[in-house]
Amino acid sequence: xxxxxxxxxxxxxxxxxxxxxxxxxxxxxxxxxxxxxxxxxxxxxxxxxxxxxxxxxxxxxxxxxxxxxxxxxxxxxxxxxxxxxxxxxxxxxxxxxxxxxxxxxxxxxxxxxxxxxxxxxxxxxxxxxxxxxxxxxxxxxxxxxxxxxxxxxxxxxxxxxxxxxxxxxxxxxxxxxxxxxxxxxxxxxxxx
Amino acid sequence: xxxxxxxxxxxxxxxxxxxxxxxxxxxxxxxxxxxxxxxxxxxxxxxxxxxxxxxxxxxxxxxxxxxxxxxxxxxxxxxxxxxxxxxxxxxxxxxxxxxxxxxxxxxxxxxxxxxxxxxxxxxxxxxxxxxxxxxxxxxxxxxxxxxxxxxxxxxxxxxxxxxxxxxxxxxxxxxxx
Numbered sequence: 001x002x003x004x005x006x007x008x009x010x011x012x013x014x015x016x017x018x019x020x021x022x023x024x025x026x027x028x029x030x031x032x033x034x035x036x037x038x039x040x041x042x043x044x045x046x047x048x049x050x051x052x053x054x055x056x057x058x059x060x061x062x063x064x065x066x067x068x069x070x071x072x073x074x075x076x077x078x079x080x081x082x083x084x085x086x087x088x089x090x091x092x093x094x095x096x097x098x099x100x101x102x103x104x105x106x107x108x109x110x111x112x113x114x115x116x117x118x119x120x121x122x123x124x125x126x127x128x129x130x131x132x133x134x135x136x137x138x139x140x141x142x143x144x145x146x147x148x149x150x151x152x153x154x155x156x157x158x159x160x161x162x163x164x165x166x167x168x169x170x171x172x173x174x175x176x177x178x179x180x181x182x183x184x185x186x187x188x189x190x191x192x
Numbered sequence: 193x194x195x196x197x198x199x200x201x202x203x204x205x206x207x208x209x210x211x212x213x214x215x216x217x218x219x220x221x222x223x224x225x226x227x228x229x230x231x232x233x234x235x236x237x238x239x240x241x242x243x244x245x246x247x248x249x250x251x252x253x254x255x256x257x258x259x260x261x262x263x264x265x266x267x268x269x270x271x272x273x274x275x276x277x278x279x280x281x282x283x284x285x286x287x288x289x290x291x292x293x294x295x296x297x298x299x300x301x302x303x304x305x306x307x308x309x310x311x312x313x314x315x316x317x318x319x320x321x322x323x324x325x326x327x328x329x330x331x332x333x334x335x336x337x338x339x340x341x342x343x344x345x346x347x348x349x350x351x352x353x354x355x356x357x358x359x360x361x362x363x364x365x366x367x368x369x
Contacts, residue, residue, distance in 0.1 A: 013248065013249050014248055014249075015248060016248055016249065017246070017247065017248050017351060021213075023250070049287050049291075050284050050287060052300060052301065052304040053280055053283045053284055053287065054207065054208055054209060054210045054211045054216075054279065054280050054283070055207050055208075055210055055217075055252065055276070055277055055279070055280020055281070055283075055284075056214065056217070056250035056251075056252040056253055056276075056277060056280065057213065057214075057250070058249075058250045058253075059250065059253065059277045059280065059281060059284075060280050060281070060283075060284040061284075063280075063281045063284035063285055063288070064284045064285075064287060064288045067284075067285055067288035067289070068288060072285070075281070075284075075285055075288075079277065079281055082249075082250075082253075083249070083250075083253050083273060083277070085248055085249055086247070086248065086249030086250065086253045086254050086257060086273075087253075087257050087269070087270055087273060089247050089248060089249070090243075090244070090247060090249075090254050090257040090258050090261070090269070091257065091261060091266050091269055091270075093243060093247065093258075094257070094258050094261035094262060094266075094269065095261075095266075097239075097243075097262070098262075101239075104366060105362050105366045107365070108361045108362045108364070108365035108366035109358040109359075109361050109362050109366075110238075110239050110242070110358070110361070111328055111361045111365050112335050112357040112358050112359070112360050112361020112362070112364065112365070113238075113239070113242045113335075113354055113357050113358045113361060114235075114238050114242075114325070114326035114327070114328065114332065114335070115326050115327055115332040115333070115335035115336035115339065115357065116242070116335060116336070116338075116339035116350075116353050116354050116356075116357035116358075117238045117241050117242050117245075117322070117326055117354075118319060118322065118323045118326045118327070118336055118339075119336055119339035119340045119343055119353060120215075120241070120245060120339070120343070120350045120353070120354075121215065121218070121315060121316075121318065121319035121322070122319065122340070123343050123344070123350065124213075124214075124215035124218075124315055125215075125312055125315050125316050125319065126344075128212055128213070128215075128308060128311060128312050128315070129312055131308075132305070132308040132309060132312070134308075134309060134312065140306075140308070140309040141309070143306070143309040143310060143313070144309035144310070144312040144313050144316075145313070146313070147309065147310045147312070147313020147314060147317075148312070148313035148316045148317050149313075150313075151223065151313060151314060151317035152316070152317035152320055152321065157223070157228075158209065158219065158220055158223050158310075158314045158317075159205065159209045161310045161313060161314060162209045162211060162307055162310050162311075162314075164310070165306050165307045165308075165309060165310030166303040166304075166306050166307050166310075168306060169302050169303055169305060169306020169307070170299065170302055170303055170306065172306075173302045173306075
């Protein structure tokens with residue numbers, strides 16, 4: 001069973017290019033349909049829960065599913081399965097990388113790729129801003145711009161930014177709740 | 193040995209605070225490993241991101257393995273990867289353990305949603321800092337425009353944008369110039 005878990009997630013790690021959300025349908029196919037280990041609903045639960053955690057979605061999801069199948073050993077098998085293809089492929093590329101970079105055509109390739117990487121980062125920012133609906137929420141917009149400014153120009157560590165953003169959201173949420181509770185009178189307050 | 197230990201600690205920290213998907217890790221690694229520690233150059237790191245995107249597996253895992261290898265060899269590559277997923281995996285384990293209790297905790301959801309604009313700021317700051325070394329000359333603007341066109345207008349995958357810009361790079365810098 002542990003080997004089966006390992007190889008199912010190994011396949012997932014091997015065949016998903018792009019990572020993150022691209023992996024989810026493939027994990028679902030492997031775990032729910034091919035093996036029948038979880039129902040689709042259990043799988044969706046596992047995503048909505050692990051989605052709020054830091055770190056790669058794919059390994060978090062693998063940890064969670066592995067645990068439900070075979071406790072801690074199941075988790076470890078699923079995690080190792082997910083990351084092993086990445087590690088092997090990247091180490092192989094990394095080994096020849098410095099040597100390959102001496103070739104002028106490889107250099108030319110990466111000269112062209114540099115500005116494209118910037119476009120990928122713009123794309124990541126755009127997608128995250130869209131999914132957070134940042135333009136509809138003034139506070140979120142201010143936090144995003146302030147985070148960018150303090151990290152980029154003042155050299156503040158991103159860790160402080162993450163903690164501050166979470167605290168701001170919690171405070172703003174409780175302020176909002178007290179206000180609606182005051183407006184709504186005595187019958188309000190039982191709902192969150 | 194001392195260096196590898198410090199690298200592992202840096203990646204554990206990066207993993208613990210990387211909310212908001214693979215590119216949050218890309219941003220945190222830029223800040224910690226490239227800008228603060230100076231263990232990699234921006235040029236190296238841009239190439240790492242490009243390769244991490246074009247190869248199978250999670251971006252954060254690929255980036256950590258590659259960065260670790262370039263800093264201190266294959267063992268460091270593996271250790272940095274395990275470090276970056278250490279805290280997230282422990283948290284995922286706890287989540288599975290307390291499944292019913294955390295299922296609908298509103299406080300956690302508010303905090304996680306609140307972190308997202310912070311993550312946007314982190315990635316954007318890393319982007320600006322990397323742009324300085326990603327843009328070599330005036331031609332770079334053309335490459336950026338091509339990549340943006342492929343991703344935003346044609347809605348093709350980032351990999352196609354990278355490969356197209358790479359191919360055009362070979363043609364322009366390798367053959368014509």
